[in-house]
Amino acid sequence: MAGTLIVSNLKTDTDNSFIVRSNTGTTLFVANTTGIDVANSFASSSITSDKILTVANTKISGNIISSQITSVANTQISGNIISSQITSVGGSQITANTIANSAIQTGAVENYMNAAGLGFGMRNRIINGAMVIDQRNAGASVGATNSAPYTLDRYYAYAANSSKFTVQQNAGSVTPPAGFRNYLGITSSAATTPGATDSYTLGQSIEGYNVADLGWGTASAATITLSFWVRSSLTGTFGGVVKNDASSRSYPFTYTILSASTWEQKSITIAGDTTGTWLTTNGAGIQLVFGMGVGSTYSGTAGAWASNNYNTASGVTNVIGTNGATWYITGVQLEKGSTATSFDYRPYSSEFSMCQRYYQKCDSFSGAANTTTNWIGLFTLQQTMRTTPSIGQSGVVYISDYVSNDIVQSSASASVVNTGGGGTAMCCYLFNYSGMTAGKIYFSRMINSNYVTFSAEL
């Protein structure tokens, strides 16, 4: 067919159809009184987008099937897409930094996180989870004992028998997982099989004030998620527990290390305990314990609350069972909710201050001789401590009147006298001096890296 057909007034036939056919009889176009019969028109061709200039607002009353929309050019949607019309967005449809701030209503994200129980502020209830702060040992190795010495800040290492494992910041000098610069490293010092009542553990007790909102011990106990990065020379199933201060409620958990000497991130979700007594003030609210080797008496069934004192799950791998075995951990996070979120990095100054609530050092103080041998003075605490702290010493402490020579203790010896300043100051004795003049003022000399310590650990 060739040429042009110009019709000024065309009437439909008796069946109300208007049909155009090619010279071979192929139907090209069909129309009737209701409009264009698209299904029978245009033969095998499609209506390409360049053939549609506009569609009036009310001309599409039904749905455009989603499979028919492969893309919409940037400028083709000038108004809003009603939110109820968006049921899902494909994973690759929103790329980084493409949602403008103005597109998110104020409070939308906050409301979502609160509704999900994720909350803000101190999302991570663990202190020093990134293993950055090591006030006591400054990277030196610490042997675990039955006195449960503190290692990196806030982490104690308990050993039923000494010389079985050590704890050291960045032990072995491996590369930490991405995003971290430090880790806590445990190294087994012997091949040890724990006795039935023996425990070898690493732990951190969380102060009650910092977990009071979880509501444990009530019907509304919140779910928590524990997450951490771990790396071991061993593979297998390892364990730990969360338990209350009285150790009368325990929840053993397990995690699996798949590859030796490889950092792996683990996540354990624990439904909150609706029974038991859980402290909510300055006592131990929740104890987090990682088992390095625990006997049967203190091992329990994983994944369930029990009214027993457990330190790990039954049947797990003992790190101390292999001489020289290593177990490293960092990025420890315990948070409200059933999802492990990204690690909650806090400013160093904040994390350090949080550690100082439990342990701090002081090398700058002043006081006076009480006798020729006893010095009594005032220490200003850098952070209000959890409770009245114990006083310790690193070496012997030098003092001076800054007129004559330094005076030094014959051996370390100190005592708390009382607290003051609303918990921000301590009055203490330092003993074992000689030749002081009673009533005379003496200051700390701040030399030889010796200092006084205050400890109010849980």
Add this chain to the structure above:
Amino acid sequence: MIKYKLVNHNGQAIGIQKYVNDAFELGVPFDPDNTDYQAYLKWVADGNTPEPADE
């Protein structure tokens, strides 16, 4: 070996000193929330007795 010694100030007991293998470790206040004091109380409950304070 752990032992404790009482400390007096102006004739009154003000705290305890903890010694491990005869080396001073801590001065401990009489504070029930202090875990070192709690350990001392357990040590006493186990039948031990602290050394008296110096005169």
